[in-house]
Amino acid sequence: xxxxxxxxxxxxxxxxxxxxxxxxxxxxxxxxxxxxxxxxxxxxxxxxxxxxxxxxxxxxxxxxxxxxxxxxxxxxxxxxxxxxxxxxxxxxxxxxxxxxxxxxxxxxxxxxxxxxxxxxxxxxxxxxxxxxxxxxxxxxxxxxxxxxxxxxxxxxxxxxxxxxxxxxxxxxxxxxxxxxxxxxxxxxxxxxxxxxxxxxxxxxxxxxxxxxxxxxxxxxxxxxxxxxxxxxxxxxxxxxxxxxxxxxxxxxxxxxxxxxxxxxxxxxxxxxxxxxxxxxxxxxxxxxxxxxxxxxxxxxxxxxxxxxxxxxxxxxxxxxxxxxxxxxxxxxxxxxxxxxxxxxxxxxxxxxxxxxxxxxxxxxxxxxxxxxxxxxxxxxxxxxxxxxxxxxxxxxxxxxxxxxxxxxxxxxxxxxxxxxxxxxxxxxxxxxxxxxxxxxxxxxxxxxxxxxxxxxxxxxxxxxxxxxxxxxxxxxxxxxxxxxxxxxxxxxxxxxxxxxxxxxxxxxxxxxxxxxxxxxxxxxxxxxxxxxxxxxxxxxxxxxxxxxxxxxxxxxxxxxxxxxxxxxxxxxxxxxxxxxxxxxxxxxxxxxxxxxxxxxxxxxxxx
Amino acid sequence: xxxxxxxxxxxxxxxxxxxxxxxxxxxxxxxxxxxxxxxxxxxxxxxxxxxxxxxxxxxxxxxxxxxxxxxxxxxxxxxxxxxxxxxxxxxxxxxxxxxxxxxxxxxxxxxxxxxxxxxxxxxxxxxxxxxxxxxxxxxxxxxxxxxxxxxxxxxxxxxxxxxxxxxxxxxxxxxxxxxxxxxxxxxxxxxxxxxxxxxxxxxxxxxxxxxxxxxxxxxxxxxxxxxxxxxxxxxxxxxxxxxxxxxxxxxxxxxxxxxxxxxxxxxxxxxxxxxxxxxxxxxxxxxxxxxxxxxxxxxxxxxxxxxxxxxxxxxxxxxxxxxxxxxxxxxxxxxxxxxxxxxxxxxxxxxxxxxxxxxxxxxxxxx
Numbered sequence: 001x002x003x004x005x006x007x008x009x010x011x012x013x014x015x016x017x018x019x020x021x022x023x024x025x026x027x028x029x030x031x032x033x034x035x036x037x038x039x040x041x042x043x044x045x046x047x048x049x050x051x052x053x054x055x056x057x058x059x060x061x062x063x064x065x066x067x068x069x070x071x072x073x074x075x076x077x078x079x080x081x082x083x084x085x086x087x088x089x090x091x092x093x094x095x096x097x098x099x100x101x102x103x104x105x106x107x108x109x110x111x112x113x114x115x116x117x118x119x120x121x122x123x124x125x126x127x128x129x130x131x132x133x134x135x136x137x138x139x140x141x142x143x144x145x146x147x148x149x150x151x152x153x154x155x156x157x158x159x160x161x162x163x164x165x166x167x168x169x170x171x172x173x174x175x176x177x178x179x180x181x182x183x184x185x186x187x188x189x190x191x192x193x194x195x196x197x198x199x200x201x202x203x204x205x206x207x208x209x210x211x212x213x214x215x216x217x218x219x220x221x222x223x224x225x226x227x228x229x230x231x232x233x234x235x236x237x238x239x240x241x242x243x244x245x246x247x248x249x250x251x252x253x254x255x256x257x258x259x260x261x262x263x264x265x266x267x268x269x270x271x272x273x274x275x276x277x278x279x280x281x282x283x284x285x286x287x288x289x290x291x292x293x294x295x296x297x298x299x300x301x302x303x304x305x306x307x308x309x310x311x312x313x314x315x316x317x318x319x320x321x322x323x324x325x326x327x328x329x330x331x332x333x334x335x336x337x338x339x340x341x342x343x344x345x346x347x348x349x350x351x352x353x354x355x356x357x358x359x360x361x362x363x364x365x366x367x368x369x370x371x372x373x374x375x376x377x378x379x380x381x382x383x384x385x386x387x388x389x390x391x392x393x394x395x396x397x398x399x400x401x402x403x404x405x406x407x408x409x410x411x412x413x414x415x416x417x418x419x420x421x422x423x424x425x426x427x428x429x430x431x432x433x434x435x436x437x438x439x440x441x442x443x444x445x446x447x448x449x450x451x452x453x454x455x456x457x458x459x460x461x462x463x464x465x466x467x468x469x470x471x472x473x474x475x476x477x478x479x480x481x482x483x484x485x486x487x488x489x490x491x492x493x494x495x496x497x498x499x500x501x502x503x504x505x506x507x508x509x510x511x512x513x514x515x516x517x518x519x520x521x522x523x524x525x526x527x528x529x530x531x532x533x534x535x536x537x538x539x540x541x542x543x544x545x546x547x548x549x550x551x552x553x554x555x556x557x558x559x560x561x562x563x564x565x566x567x568x569x570x571x572x573x574x575x576x577x578x579x580x581x582x583x584x585x586x587x588x589x590x591x592x593x594x595x596x597x598x599x600x601x602x603x604x605x606x607x
Numbered sequence: 608x609x610x611x612x613x614x615x616x617x618x619x620x621x622x623x624x625x626x627x628x629x630x631x632x633x634x635x636x637x638x639x640x641x642x643x644x645x646x647x648x649x650x651x652x653x654x655x656x657x658x659x660x661x662x663x664x665x666x667x668x669x670x671x672x673x674x675x676x677x678x679x680x681x682x683x684x685x686x687x688x689x690x691x692x693x694x695x696x697x698x699x700x701x702x703x704x705x706x707x708x709x710x711x712x713x714x715x716x717x718x719x720x721x722x723x724x725x726x727x728x729x730x731x732x733x734x735x736x737x738x739x740x741x742x743x744x745x746x747x748x749x750x751x752x753x754x755x756x757x758x759x760x761x762x763x764x765x766x767x768x769x770x771x772x773x774x775x776x777x778x779x780x781x782x783x784x785x786x787x788x789x790x791x792x793x794x795x796x797x798x799x800x801x802x803x804x805x806x807x808x809x810x811x812x813x814x815x816x817x818x819x820x821x822x823x824x825x826x827x828x829x830x831x832x833x834x835x836x837x838x839x840x841x842x843x844x845x846x847x848x849x850x851x852x853x854x855x856x857x858x859x860x861x862x863x864x865x866x867x868x869x870x871x872x873x874x875x876x877x878x879x880x881x882x883x884x885x886x887x888x889x890x891x892x893x894x895x896x897x898x899x900x901x902x903x904x905x906x907x908x909x910x911x912x913x914x915x916x917x918x919x920x921x922x923x924x925x926x927x928x929x930x931x932x933x934x935x936x937x938x939x940x941x942x943x944x945x946x947x948x949x950x951x952x953x954x955x956x957x958x959x960x961x962x963x964x965x966x967x968x969x970x971x972x973x974x
Contacts, residue, residue: 112900
């Protein structure tokens with residue numbers, strides 16, 4: 001269906017040596033296969049995808065040598081619009097994909113361009129609305145949709161002309177786990193039912209690799225079955241990491257396969273306990289972490305605190321009673337849930353003489369935020385103590401970003417109070433506030449105004465009133481080898497994030513907030529980010545991150561707070577929360593359940 | 608409560624009013640506004656437009672533009688008064704309010720005055736005039752809020768389709784850019800800079816433009832990949848005829864309008880204009896053969912559309928007629944100053960413009 005013959009792509013002026021972005025790629029994708037493109041950032045995945053739809057080089061410029069044919073049509077002689085009936089393309093950012101303004105029109109747009117009969121269009125729009133579960137949204141303006149809905153609309157809009165080939169660039173990166181499942185389920189249905197050929201690039205391998213028929217590893221251009229490629233790929237999901245660690249062959253790609261093999265590994269791990277990875281435990285959180293010393297003792301799912309009632313149930317050990325009342329629920333109870341082999345004792349002690357409360361960095365009490373008629377947040381209680389890392393999880397549009405915005409004063413609370421370092425964020429002058437709290441927004445670009453890295457750093461120093469050179473030093477530390485004169489827009493996603501992080505850290509805020517920090521990051525960039533954040537946490541910074549990335553949360557967070565529909569539905573230590581809710585549990589936890597392992601790293605250390 | 612049949616149905620795509628109907632209605636109100644300077648009548652027009660917008664607008668992004676138009680209208684009134692204060696006015700007046708210091712100007716700038724005497728008459732005139740402009744703007748704003756601009760352009764003939772898409776993309780860009788400005792302004796807080804003020808807007812100007820440019824390139828790529836601009840093969844003869852008809856038609860329209868406006872050409876003006884229009888229409892129709900596009904669920908012009916458009920046209924016609932029977936009530940005197948009064952019949956005819964608030968389908972959110 002898709003053939004690349006000796007294809008190289010060079011963008012002029014990309015760098016001095018005119019390094020080709022793609023070099024001599026030969027590949028054949030048979031009809032009806034789902035092929036996954038794998039490789040670190042910047043190896044030309046997007047270029048390869050663009051070459052299939054003809055956008056490279058017809059639209060982007062650059063020189064393509066060799067031959068690309070799709071269903072026998074040569075992209076050299078067929079511009080993208082002549083391939084529109086054959087190839088459907090969805091780029092990285094679905095919002096940039098939309099031409100019209102309502103869902104139904106968007107679905108029809110491609111068919112209108114191809115000149116299909118009105119009756120056919122109507123039928124296919126209805127079918128696609130059902131296929132993608134968009135029927136409820138048909139009249140909605142696209143601007144009002146959530147990320148997952150937009151992604152589905154974007155996919156739907158290229159499906160309606162019934163293309164034989166579907167090309168997707170990171171379709172699930174911006175989505176919460178369940179929305180990603182939806183999108184992938186749709187893709188699988190297309191491959192199975194309609195025989196559509198799907199070519200997709202994705203960083204979140206843990207989500208997609210099990211669905212792939214073949215995997216293409218760039219930059220080497222090797223194609224093979226997922227198991228073969230994963231055995232040698234430098235980027236791989238945790239399930240493969242665990243499989244490699246345990247020496248399983250063939251490598252399991254899905255949690256289910258892995259679990260069927262895991263018996264022996266589980267037996268070996270029996271009796272061992274996950275040691276916390278370096279940096280996972282904060283130094284400066286005395287009383288909250290009394291119960292979570294490096295050897296936290298056996299844990300079972302507990303500590304989930306249902307809201308809004310001021311009680312939580314804990315099942316520490318088998319003998320513990322199912323529920324324990326804890327009086328008072330204004331602040332959060334320090335030290336709950338992580339009993340050292342006797343959570344009950346801890347609670348009892350707390351009831352008699354409450355531990356001295358640590359000075360919380362941020363205190364959110366009964367917070368409510370309304371936008372127009374929509375209640376974005378309702379009665380949120382949250383306490384952040386120095387040195388702890390909290391992951392905020394929940395589906396797209398649950399209110400995670402709103403909560404973060406409230407903490408930095410970008411949004412004023414409608415009801416309830418927010419205090420950060422004793423101040424009310426939205427009334428504190430920004431100059432003072434940035435020394436207390438910093439937020440790296442979902443789009444780190446929003447923070448960057450200058451046209452060189454050096455100018456950006458100088459501005460950040462001036463803004464924060466820091467010594468000149470502070471920000472630049474941070475940049476060099478987070479992102480070695482970035483030249484002063486480079487434009488922030490020319491940085492890769494990961495580099496830009498690091499720059500924004502450095503800018504925010506210039507004010508040395510004790511509370512650091514990150515909104516979706518791993519969107520668009522490859523595993524290497526993610527690993528670097530994790531290392532930095534751990535170091536910061538060890539340094540006494542409190543970190544709150546809103547993320548869909550369960551693997552990241554498992555690696556980094558001490559506590560997970562799940563928000564749904566503007567309310568906190570779970571709040572507790574990571575191990576307990578993620579293990580007890582399947583949508584948010586990392587792969588390793590699913591494989592080794594009920595044992596409390598979260599990351600490959602933990603398992604590796606224990607063995 | 609009227610029987611169910613007479614109550615407006617809940618809006619859906621199937622019973623959506625034709626966007627053109629909303630525009631005709633709003634233009635009707637605008638024409639009416641242009642026929643009077645009576646502030647009470649103008650206020651009534653604004654009230655009618657506002658009521659219909661409040662009753663029938665959706666939650667769509669374009670519907671929020673109404674507030675912006677109202678603000679723009681107020682700004683126009685303000686600006687008109689300021690200019691009148693500064694530059695004086697040809698309106699003779701006897702009620703002097705105060706005198707601004709006058710800037711001495713050289714001889715060659717005769718006839719231009721900066722500062723000087725300010726009279727009540729001139730201010731009232733400026734307010735009336737500004738109010739008229741503001742009402743026009745608010746009527747346009749109402750159409751903007753009620754009619755989906757994209758749907759309006761979808762009703763264009765096929766040959767103009769591509770131009771229409773360009774306009775639609777441009778129009779969806781404006782709100783996106785506004786959203787960008789808001790987002791970037793609030794993001795300034797994260798850098799410890801004040802979020803308000805002119806400096807903030809200036810500093811984020813460049814990033815906003817860069818973002819807009821990037822987005823436009825992305826949209827263009829997406830449109831290309833989705834078949835925008837695919838053309839059908841048409842015989843060379845048809846192509847040539849199309850060009851001939853279109854060009855000839857445009858020439859005819861130009862010459863015809865010139866003839867109509869010039870003093871001596873009234874005889875050949877009208878027929879030439881008509882012929883030009885016909886030729887241009889035929890050219891557009893033929894040109895439409897080149898595009899392979901079809902239309903998905905075009906808006907139908909039904910009875911409700913007739914009622915909405917008709918009500919606007921009625922208001923315009925009645926106001927033009929009112930100019931004949933009650934000119935002095937529609938243009939209250941400025942010199943000498945007199946209290947404007949509300950003439951009964953013109954006021955009632957403006958109320959006809961409320962018809963859409965009862966016949967147009969009700970948006971779901973308000974139902």
